[in-house]
Amino acid sequence: xxxxxxxxxxxxxxxxxxxxxxxxxxxxxxDEKRMLVLNxxxxxxxxxxxxxxxxxxxxxxxxxxxxIEGDLQTTxxxxxxxxxxxxxxxxxxxxGCHLDGNMVRAAxxxxxxxxxxxxxIENVGNLVCPAEFELGEHEKVVILSVTEGDDKPxxxxxxxxxxxxxxxxxxxxxxxxxxxxxxxxETSLQVNPDLRILEVSAATGEGIEGWxxxxxxxxxxxxxxD
Amino acid sequence: xxxxxxxxxxxxxxxxxxxxxxxxxxxxxxDEKRMLVLNxxxxxxxxxxxxxxxxxxxxxxxxxxxxIEGDLQTTxxxxxxxxxxxxxxxxxxxxGCHLDGNMVRAAxxxxxxxxxxxxxIENVGNLVCPAEFELGEHEKVVILSVTEGDDKPxxxxxxxxxxxxxxxxxxxxxxxxxxxxxxxxETSLQVNPDLRILEVSAATGEGIEGWxxxxxxxxxxxxxxD
Numbered sequence: 139x140x141x142x143x144x145x146x147x148x149x150x151x152x153x154x155x156x157x158x159x160x161x162x163x164x165x166x167x168x169d170e171k172r173m174l175v176l177n178x179x180x181x182x183x184x185x186x187x188x189x190x191x192x193x194x195x196x197x198x199x200x201x202x203x204x205x206i207e208g209d210l211q212t213t214x215x216x217x218x219x220x221x222x223x224x225x226x227x228x229x230x231x232x233x234g235c236h237l238d239g240n241m242v243r244a245a246x247x248x249x250x251x252x253x254x255x256x257x258x259i260e261n262v263g264n265l266v267c268p269a270e271f272e273l274g275e276h277e278k279v280v281i282l283s284v285t286e287g288d289d290k291p292x293x294x295x296x297x298x299x300x301x302x303x304x305x306x307x308x309x310x311x312x313x314x315x316x317x318x319x320x321x322x323x324e325t326s327l328q329v330n331p332d333l334r335i336l337e338v339s340a341a342t343g344e345g346i347e348g349w350x351x352x353x354x355x356x357x358x359x360x361x362x363x364d
Numbered sequence: 365x366x367x368x369x370x371x372x373x374x375x376x377x378x379x380x381x382x383x384x385x386x387x388x389x390x391x392x393x394x395d396e397k398r399m400l401v402l403n404x405x406x407x408x409x410x411x412x413x414x415x416x417x418x419x420x421x422x423x424x425x426x427x428x429x430x431x432i433e434g435d436l437q438t439t440x441x442x443x444x445x446x447x448x449x450x451x452x453x454x455x456x457x458x459x460g461c462h463l464d465g466n467m468v469r470a471a472x473x474x475x476x477x478x479x480x481x482x483x484x485i486e487n488v489g490n491l492v493c494p495a496e497f498e499l500g501e502h503e504k505v506v507i508l509s510v511t512e513g514d515d516k517p518x519x520x521x522x523x524x525x526x527x528x529x530x531x532x533x534x535x536x537x538x539x540x541x542x543x544x545x546x547x548x549x550e551t552s553l554q555v556n557p558d559l560r561i562l563e564v565s566a567a568t569g570e571g572i573e574g575w576x577x578x579x580x581x582x583x584x585x586x587x588x589x590d
Contacts, residue, residue, distance in 0.1 A: 182407045182491050182520060183512025210492065212518055233522055235461065235492040263520070264492050265408050266436065266461040285511035285537070286409025292438055294408060294489070296459055311511070314540055316567075341542070 157271055160239030164274025167246065168257070173204075174353075174360050175257045177273050179297055180281035182263030185307040187215050189281060189340035190258060194222045196350045201255040201357055206245045208237040208262045215260065225249055236267040239274060255357055265290070269297040277302040277356075284308050288321035295329045303334045305349060310339040383497055386465030390500025393472065394483070399430075400579075400586050401483045403499050405523055406507035408489030411533045413441050415507060415566035416484060420448045422576050427481040427583055432471045434463040434488045441486065451475055462493040465500060481583055491516070495523040503528040503582075510534050510543040517552035524552045529560045531575060536565040 168175045178186050187207075194203055204225040207216040216228035227245045229237060242259060251257075259275060261268040280301040282290055285308055291298045298304065304326055306319055319337060326333055334352070338345040394401045404412050413433075420429055430451040433442040442454035453471045455463060468485060477483075485501060487494040506527040508516055511534055517524045524530065530552055532545055545563060552559055560578070564571040 181409065181489070181512075182516055183509070209519055211521055212515075214515060214518065233492075235490075262492065263407070264461075264490060266459075266488065266490050267493065283409070283511065285509065285534070286407075289438075289440060290408055292440065293435055295437055308511070311537070311540055314537055 154270065157239045160243060161272035161274040164239055164242055164246070165276075167251075168274060168276070171251050171254065172360060172363075173251070173254045173257050174277075174356055175259065175273075175275045177259050177261060177268075177275035177278045178281065179261045179265070179268045179278060179301070180263060181265045181283070181286060184263070184281045184283040184286065185340045186260050186263070186281055187218055189305065189307065189338070190219060190260060191222055192340045192343065192346055193258075193350065193353070194219070194224055196346070197256065197353065198222065198224060202253050204249055204251070204254045204257045206242060206249070206257065206259045208241070208260055210234070210262060225254070231262060235262060235264050236271050237261050237273060238271045242273045255360070256353070265294045265297055269300055279303045279305065281305045281307050282322065284312055284317040284319065284322075285315050286317075287315075288317045288319070288325075291322060291326035291329060298326045298333065299329045301330065301333060303336065303352065306335065306337045307340055309337050309344060310342045380496065383465045386469060387498035387500040390465055390468055390472070391502075393477075394500060394502070397477050397480065398586055398589075399477070399480045399483050400503075400582055401485065401499075401501045403485050403487060403494075403501035403504045404507065405487045405491070405494045405504060405527070406489060407491045407509070407512060410489070410507045410509040410512065411566045412486050412489070412507055413444055415531065415533065415564070416445060416486060417448055418566045418569065418572055419484075419576070419579070420445070420450055422572070423482065423579065424448065424450060426580075428479050430475055430477070430480050430483045432463075432468060432475070432483065432485045434467070434486055436460070436488060451480070457488060461488060461490050462497050463487050463499060464497045468499045481586075482579070491520045491523055495526055505529045505531065507531045507533050508548065510538055510545065510548075511541050512543075513541075514543045514545070514547035514551075517548060517555060521555045524559065525555045527556065527559060529562065529578065532561065532563045533566055535563050535570060536568045 205219045207228045213228045216226045220226040278301045431445045433454045439454045442452045446452040504527045
């Protein structure tokens with residue numbers, strides 16, 4: 139072992155480069171099939187799956203939806219999602235801390251993509267590592283629960299910098315926690331002035347209309363071929 | 365680049381092996397100085413820093429305490445901790461998703477270890493990656509907020525398997541969230557039958573006595589030289 143060189147940094151770069159190539163191939167497939175693809179990221183328990191359930195129930199009569207669920211273990215989330223009558227595939231990373239382009243490609247092979255309008259990829263619950271790996275998605279959506287506190291955009295800036303949309307979730311719990319949504323807005327706009335910020339409660343449905351409208355607009359534009 | 369072999373898996377192993385050697389050196393230093401060292405792990409916003417503040421206030425009159433704060437960015441947490449009159453050093457990982465033995469060693473060089481009884485290392489907020497890296501600590505403590513939901517031990521089993529203590533935090537919010545603490549108990553004991561589970565609210569102080577008593581017992585044993 140003493141004869142080996144310290145190769146870790148070059149190898150990490152190579153992994154990211156290889157991933158980007160695969161992500162580009164995924165993206166070409168998504169564009170060819172004319173589907174909108176979202177990469178949903180957050181800490182564990184910020185409400186990704188509940189938001190997804192609420193979103194599916196509001197959209198599924200008008201749009202055909204698929205979901206790729208990323209988890210370290212279990213098929214619990216894919217089962218929850220499949221109950222809502224949409225196409226669902228589970229990726230188990232077996233301890234891996236993020237999804238990558240290759241895992242998504244493997245999941246796409248197991249999903250019927252015909253006629254799909256919207257594909258949501260729910261990443262592993264982790265506010266750090268998923269931000270480094272492109273999957274081929276059109277938009278990154280980050281969810282932050284108000285129970286996590288208003289210091290998170292300053293402390294975990296990367297994911298807020300690369301996201302297109304920030305959903306500030308669980309606003310029904312604001313009376314019970316120490317969290318100022320204005321601080322979340324200000325600090326996340328500092329790292330990403332173009333970030334679209336929406337306040338929601340996936341559990342009660344509060345504020346969900348704005349999110350659904352954003353999705354409807356994107357889907358309608360895609361159908362028109364904009 | 366085409367001539368290089370696919371080296372990533374061997375390199376990851378080597379990184380972990382090198383880390384374990386450094387962690388063992390840290391451990392020898394901790395034992396020599398007769399201090400108790402904890403590695404505090406959780407998702408972002410589960411309440412690590414608030415728990416630490418509450419813990420310090422209860423113990424600092426009887427024991428000398430130091431804190432190493434791990435964050436991607438900012439020195440906000442180390443500043444919060446330093447206000448409580450204990451020794452604090454900040455590690456900024458600059459995007460890195462976990463602390464490792466080497467980062468802790470570098471932080472130890474910046475801290476006065478003389479007469480220290482308790483050193484708490486607050487890891488980066490991440491329920492996945494920190495579980496893979498030994499720091500030389502005597503005990504791993506994982507915090508799970510009830511706002512994250514009761515499915516987390518099943519979905520993120522590694523950190524619950526390697527921890528000695530699980531603090532189920534924010535129990536003051538139980539009336540407002542969908543979370544059954546019995547499910548947390550059952551599923552975490554399935555992956556780790558020896559796990560000590562305590563229910564607390566770092567914010568209100570509820571249940572904190574059990575945690576403080578556990579710490580006092582460990583510190584007293586160390587002082588007696590058990």
